[in-house]
Amino acid sequence: MYSMLKKIITEKDIYRQILLLEQLLNHSQLTAKELAKKIKTTERTVFSDLQLIRDYLPEHWELLSDKGGIRLLSQEQSLTNDIWEAFLPHSVSLQLLKQLFFTKELNVPQFLEETGVSYETLKRQRTKINRQLLPFKIKIRLTSTHAYLLGEESAIRIFYHRLLLPFTHNNYFFEDYSIHEEHYLHFLTKKLTDDLYVDTEQIFGICWFFINSIRIKAGCPINDFSFDTNDPLFILYAPLLKDLYKREGVYLQDEEIFFAFFCFIESWNYNNPLGKKVSDVLAKEYPLLLNKVQQTVQEIADELQLPDLSQTSLSTNLLLLVLKYVESPALSEQFQLEYQELLLQRREEYTILTEKSIALFNSLPQFAAIKDTTYFVNLFSLLGQQAIFATQPQTRTVFFVFQSEPAWKIFLQQELADLLGKRVNLVSLEASQLQPERMQTGDLIVSNIPLDVTTIPVNYISTIPTKNELSQLAELTSHSYL
Structure with missing residues (x-):
């Protein structure tokens, strides 16, 4: 299940049953003893939970057990989300958050009657x-008569966006509230003409469209942040966004129209094939920003001796990143809360990216109000690493020292090369050719014969490798940007 949703489910029994279901979904068969060990409970509790799960399972799903173990089976076309939807209504904590999403103030006595729980519970x-909720700087205020969310409305919406994004299409949160996804898709495909085209994360944007529409209709307005009504990019898209929300009976004004615009540009993909009018606005209306990011990219290219770096999309990507902060430093700082786990996702070997991002950040007076640069630095670093690896992919050498029938050997070598991917340079050698001067830190030897090598690790496989051996090899050689 989605990590954010699991954090919100506070009932220990439901949480434990979800962990149990996750194990059954990820394994074809497990014994009760194995399940108990994996979720850190007793076999007796596992059997008790399994009985409850049987009662909750939706149509086309069944739980089978025999001497071999326990299996969770589904008919063809059955969706995993159907299982979670069957469990969600049993969580009082989730029901509370769901109802607070649709209203400014919740009637507590009525909620207690509907859920059958006590006020103390x-x-x-x-x-x-x-x-x-603490990291999102919001909290639930509860009295014997009413419940409501405390905190800035923008922070509340950011929390709900993170929570509801995986459920945008299956309508668990939206089945009682008619929001038309096709309106947003019409906006993307029909209103964003060739000149205004941008490539976006569709579900990301649709979820924002749902949340903004529902919260505005619930009487929970966005307010108290400044923005530039004359911003060229805002002027370009504001009329289209007003028309989009008007189709839902929502009339955007003041901060609401800018917040909708900010949500929209948050959904923009990088390496974006921008329409002509958008490209012209970015190039002509933000000369200072463009000059600074181009200068930064050139400095990185010179220091790393990568002249092709300036020919990548890095300058445009960094311009879009910087623009989000310039459009509204206050909102940018709040939007950092949605993906806090990205705060540490950068490789320390690229210290130049950290240095240049901080220098760029500090050179822009608009950023002075932002206290924490961590998120900006990490996004800058991720974009920088992507561009660097696009121009100069890093590879890891794996020496293939294998004795077998020649046809099988060459076939297996090709299969391993395809399995390990383009970041692994698979080099076939004889044992006598393993010379220390050819090996570097991070290299690996794959072999089916005993080797006396101490310089680099040796991973042994069978002449006909097993699935576990191949999985282990893929994990050992994985090389990510992070």
Whole structure:
């Protein structure tokens, strides 16, 4: 299940059953003893939970057990999300957050009657939920009569976007509230003409469209942040966004129209094939920003001796990144809360990217109000690494020292090369050709014969490798940007 949703489910029994289901979904068969060990509980509890799970399972799913173990089976075309939807209504904590999404103030006595829980139980659940809401700088205020969310409305919407993004299409949160996904798709495909075209994360944008529409209709307005009504990019898209929300009966004004615009540009992909009018606006209306990012990219290219770096999309990507912060430093700082796990995702070997990102950040007076540069630095680093690897892919050498029938050997070598991917340079050698001067830190030897090598690690495989051996090899040689 999605990590954010699991954090919100505060009931221990439901959380444990979800962990159990995850194990059954990820393994074809497990014994009760194995399940108990994996989710750190007793076999007796596993059997008890399995009985409850049988009662909850949706149509086309079944739980089977025999001497070999326990299996979770589904008919063809059955979706995993159907299982989670069957469990979600049983979580009081999730029901509380769901109802608070649709209203400014929740009637507590009515909620208690609908869910069948006591006020004391609800208070305990509220306390647990608030611990998870703390990073988003919001919390639930609860009295015996009413419940409501405390915090800036923009922060509340950012939290719900992170929570609901995986459920945008299956309508668990939206089945009682008619929001038309086709309106947003019409906006992307029909209103964004060739001149205004941008490539976007569709579900990301649709989810924002849903959330903004629902919260505005619930009487929960965005306010208290400044923005430039004369910003060229905002002027370009504001009329189209107003028309889009008007189709849902929502009339955007003041901060709401800018927030909708900011959500829209947050959905823009990088390495983006931009329409002519968009490209012209970026090139002509933000000369200072463009000059600074181009200068930064050139400095990185010179220091790393990568002249082709300036021919990549890095300058445009960094311009879009910087623009988000310039459009609204306050919102940019809040939007950092949505993907906090990205705060540490950069490789320290590229210290130049950290240095140049901080220098760029500090050179822009618009950023002075932003206290924490970590998120900007990491996004800058991710974009920089992507461009660097596009021009000069890093490869890891794997020496293939294998004794077998020649036809099988060459066939297996090709299969391994395809399995390990383009970042692995698979070099076939004889044992006598293994010379220390050819080996570097990070290299690996794959062999089916005993070798006396201490310089680099040796990973042994069978003459006909097993699935486990191949999986282990793929994991050992994986080389990510992070």
